Amino acid sequence: MTGHARISLAAWGATVLGALVLTPVFSGPFLFISAFLCALVTGVGVLLQNLRTPRIVVPIVQLLVLIELLSLFFLHSTMKFGLLPLKATALEFNSQLVDAMDSINRFSAPLPQDPHLTLFAVSVISATGFLIHVIAVQLRQAAWSGLLLLIMYTVPAATVHGGLPWLLFIPPAIGYIVLLSAEGRSRLSRWGRRISGVSHLDAAEPVEASALGQAGRRIGLTVVAIAALLPALLPTLPEGVIGNGLAGGGTGSGIGASISSTDPMLDMGKNLKRGDNVVALTYKGGPTGGTYLRLTALDLFDGNTWRIAPRSPGNKLNGSDLTPPPGYTGDLSKVQQSSMEIDVTRTFRSQFVPVPYPLHSISLKRDWRYDAGSLDVVSSNGSIVGGKKYKLTSYDLQPTPDQLHDAITTGAPDQYTAVVPQKTPPAIKAKTAEITAAAKDNKFEAAVLIQNWFRSGGGFTYSTQNAKGSGMAALEDFLLNNKEGYCEQFATGMALMARIIGIPSRVGIGFLPGTAGKDGEFTVKMHDMHAWPELYFQGIGWVRFEPTPSARVAATPNWTVASTENPTSPTTAPTNVPTTPGDKETPGIDRPRNDPNLPNDSGTAIVDSGNWFTNGGGKAIAGGLGVLLLLCIPWLVRTLTRRRRFLRPPGRAGAEGLWAEIRDTSRDLGLDWSDISTPRQAGQWLTSKLPEDTHPAVRRLARGIEALRYAGDAGLELDLRDDATAVRQALWSRARARRRWRARLLPPSWRWYLSRGTTEASDLLDEFDLLLARLRSLILPKRAHTS
Secondary structure, rough: OOHHHHHHHHHHHHHHHHHHHHHOOOOOOOOHHHHHHHHHHHHHHHHHOOHHHHOOHHHHHHHHHHHHHHHHOOHHHEEEEEOEEEEEHHHHHHHHHHHHHHHHHHOOOOOOOOHHHHHHHHHHHHHHHHHHHHHHHHHOOOOHHHOOOOOHHHHHHOOOOOOOHHHHHHHHHHHHHHHHHHHHHHHHHHHHHHOOOOOOOOOOOOOOOOHHHHHHHHHHHHHHHHHHHHHHHHHHHOOEEEEEEOOOOOOOOOOOEEOOOOOOHHHHHHHHHOOOEEEEEEEOOOOHHHHHHHHEOOOOOOOEEOOOOOOOOOEEOOOOOOOOOOOOOOOOOHEEEEEEEEEEEOOEEEEEEEEEOOOEEEOOOOOOOOOOOOOOOEEEEOOOOOOEEEEEEEOOOOOOOOHHHHOOOOOOOOOOOOOOOOOOHHHHHHHHHHHHHHHHOOHHHHHHHHHHHHHHHHHOOOOOOOOOOOOOOHHHHHHHHEEEEEEHHHHHHHHHHHOOOOOEEEEEEEEEEEEEOHEEEEEEEEHHEEEEEEEOOOOOEEEEOOOOOOOOOOOOOOOOOOOOOOOOOOOOOOOOOOOOOOOOOOOOOOOOOOOOOOOOOOOOOOOOOOOOOHHHHHHHHHHHHHHHHHHHHHHHHHEEEEHHHHHHOHHHHHHHHHHHHHHHHHOOOOOOOOOOHHHHHHHHHHHHHOHHHHHHHHHHHHHHHHHHHHHHOOOOOOOHHHHHHHHHHHHHHOOOHHHHHHHHHOOOOOOHHHHHHHHHHHHHHHHHHHHHHHHHHHHHOOOOOOO
């Protein structure tokens, strides 16, 4: 096989292996299509080179072939005569990429299996493969192609929520090492027979380490180390350095928003804080005054995040009624039902369908399923609900306070909703017991007490500026300290407290009822997204509570009114006044118009101007301290090194350390210390630089080092610390003040430590090479040469 063909195949393999890191980001057969297109482009390049085509022509032809293949696979209907990609193809390609970028900015990974996203992924991977081929084969600089592989790895590593599986790091590293080995083999072969024996083992040991293997391992291990460290550091950078990630939701001019099945809570927060306040859906019908529309319920809390618990594939929607509401034991035939018609805009990209709870029936079929435990409707093939229009009926369950007061919870309906994480702080448990003490062990009364504590008695403030999330540490800080957050913190805080007192709970994600308009139509926007706790009561099922303060939601549900008139019991008067169709807004549900903590209708958050510290002063101080700390590292290393050298006991190591300290001090003060001079020559040079009263100390120091080096075991107990101290002080006294300050803050000898670290790292790689060579010699003995 020719050298260029070997490198071409290695470049194709490196591209495919590097593209594996994108599998947690994109869905569908994008990887197989990309591998096929890259193989065709690579084959064209190998064929042209075998035909002795001029080097500059090869990449041009490959690029044209790539454009033709992408057009045939994805944009065939726009090609003239079905073969030529012209203006219409280019416009459609641009439109598809714009849609793909919008989806990437709005969705959390993994992205849905949409055609424009598949086109985007295939285009990126194919273009990367083309560039790797050009760099490695045409320009003969295979090492630089590693940057492209590194970028493919670091982007998902820095943006996929929860991080990438560590096993996905191995394929790109292997692909890069294979490409380097192929390029190195081809380069060496142009000089004749490959070099086959580089070793610093003693001659008695018949072990060789391949020169090519040594080079490959050095470069490979270096790149692997960089690729491992860089993604680990990227997520710690401030937001905006590398963008908002795949979950997006930035403050740009894009339209739309999304909720993914991976982390709905995360996406809701991004849409509330930074997303555009576009219309998500409109609906007609339902209860007077509007209704909450739920997307899904988060029932698994591991102490870090609230997520959807593992589920079965779900039940197919075929037009028939759904299963009864979980936990409800009454006669459903006597429960009033409401009919609704919902029209979801194309700007709302979600695999979950917004529906009221509990749902009775829905017109969606085929690619949609529902979960019997949560009664949420979700896509079965990754498609989105944007652009869908559907009809449904739901139960209008209205439990009374007396029913909830008398309900007895005998156990959780599943294995997740009653679990209190082991690392729940005792302070949260103690606070929960304090708040619910007046309930006298009645679960409903305790739940209302918790709700009222959040809304009025606990001193909480609603604000979307809380970015700490809903993990245990963030909840403890929210509940006991700062008491400022938005619906995510209020909902998850009450759900955790409910579990602590023995009430199964989960967190609902969805929309507030929205704003009533003409002809009985309600408009729901993205800033109407909301989270609330759902508590389980035996015989009634899952019941919604509302702990979020009135700055966001003016009223609590009617059923959360205490059943007794005891002043120690919680009471909340129902203030949710229903509206008639045509009213401008829904009192008690929509957020106040002048709420300073919520984004306005333009999608821009209205926040307090703050002071100089919160408006960047604190970050500037922290950055300055960080820079100062970095600048102090050379001084700190030199100080600790000098201290260690003078603390060593008399002997060979101690004397050599003192001699090295005089060398470093000389270099720090700008003196030209020679590495090739003997101790006697260095001593003579020092006497020429120092006053006469220090010459005896210089001679004793130089002769002591000379004796230790060349006179065997003579003078092993020689203590040279006093002489070294005198010489060092004399060197400092002879230097100018500016030179002394420079030697303190940025000693030039610092460069020597960096060089030493590089040498030691190289020695470590040498030992690694020799270890592999020994193992190879044991496993594969050398074959005897025949004459």
